[in-house]
Amino acid sequence: MTTTNDITDAPALLTFDNRFAQLPPAFYTRLQPTPLPAPYLVGFSEDAATAIGLDAAATRHPDFLDVFTGNRIAAGSQPLAAVYSGHQFGVWAGQLGDGRAISLGDVPAADGAGRMELQLKGSGQTPYSRMGDGRAVLRSSIREFLCSEAMAALGIPTTRALAVTGSDQRVLREAAESAAVVTRMAPSFIRFGSFEHWYYNQRFDELKILADAVLEQFYPALLQQANPYKALLSEVTRRTAELMAQWQAVGFMHGVMNTDNMSILGLTLDYGPFGFMEAFDARHICNHTDSQGRYSYQMQPRIGQWNCFALGQAMLPLVGSVEDTEAALAGYEAVFEAKQDQLLHAKLGLTTSRPDDDKLIDAMFAILQNGHVDFTLFFRRLGELQIGNPTSDEPIRDLIIDRPAFDAWAAQYRERLRAEASDDGQRRLAMHAVNPKYVLRNYLAQVAIEKAQQKDFSEVAKLQAILRRPFDEHPEHDKYADLPPGWASHLEVSCSS
Structure with missing residues (x-):
């Protein structure tokens, strides 16, 4: 059992640098992870490993478990915890x-x-743990691991997850649970709250240092702009607006969109009480801690904009004027609406835009709302609709209580398809390429978690393999695309999830 953080050159693994450590010491605290006894591998993403040139065989390296649990420090690593506010x-x-x-x-x-x-x-307590134990539990770690990689496979900007390691050490949440560590990856984990921290502490020199580092490392082209800070705020606003549209289009709900959980790179960041829409309800709240519904599905686009305005407030001393700050933020709504329109047209298999398309789309969402229709299954089955064959609608109609309302909508939809001479076969392929058959439903994650708690990690691996190709049919795994079982309605996730 490793009890101290030994140094290893880990030649078959990775050699680290640490760009964030080049910032002044006020930005972070250097410290070592707290070792966990007898770690074991719960899950590993070959796709994430490939992104950093790490071979899958690395999991057999004698140092792998210790390095990615925090028991050993790899060559060049300068472990640190960053400070931010929010x-x-x-x-x-x-x-x-x-x-x-x-x-x-x-x-x-x-x-x-x-x-x-x-x-x-x-990986243990830091000066920023705020009375917490600094640990993560197996339950939440598996959820973050699976969803990070599932979102990447859906083509949605996200942090990645390389591995989950577990330990029999117990930590206390609502009950005692086993500890785990997720190794997650991103070009940067800098957040909106990283900027807010310096602004609200009136430390504008540090604010400028942070903004300059972000520009130089991630947005170098913006340095050529007359006002690089205004350009940075505008670009982050654009990326955030597009990300919100992408979340809405797959029915993803983050659950806790605080400004400290918003990425300066426009990535999906910090998977906690997330969920994918099942029985459609625009008011659905996936985080049962969120009693007021601030982060409900229908609120996400507005909260994304609110968070951008919070970032704009923090960047005001750099941008230079309220007018320029407002101008940088002004594009949010237009970008969101354009991206949402593009994604919904693609989900419906429409290759052109027409003036009355919004009425067709609104009527569709009314049917989904009134009947609490399964979001993922509706769009997937809609791809099977044939213009000249109403019997092809039966798999969709099976999802819907008010079938006359759907039939009336389907007649309008067919007319719209005929207006652009849509081909059934081509449209089916296009729709199935954007409407996933498989998403990480909460009950699927729960089954994998319960098996993993018994040291059976096979379901984690199986789910990961299916979600790696969410648009493929995988007929041998059809049950993973079924409506959720009755018991799934009792599942709840919260900020401890």
């Missing part, structure tokens, strides 16, 4: 920071385009 549920929370995550540093991306930072989530 608004939580719309209220200024003050200083936060990496309370249970420690950055190991960064490594070159395999494609030669930049670097990837690796972070251990659940």
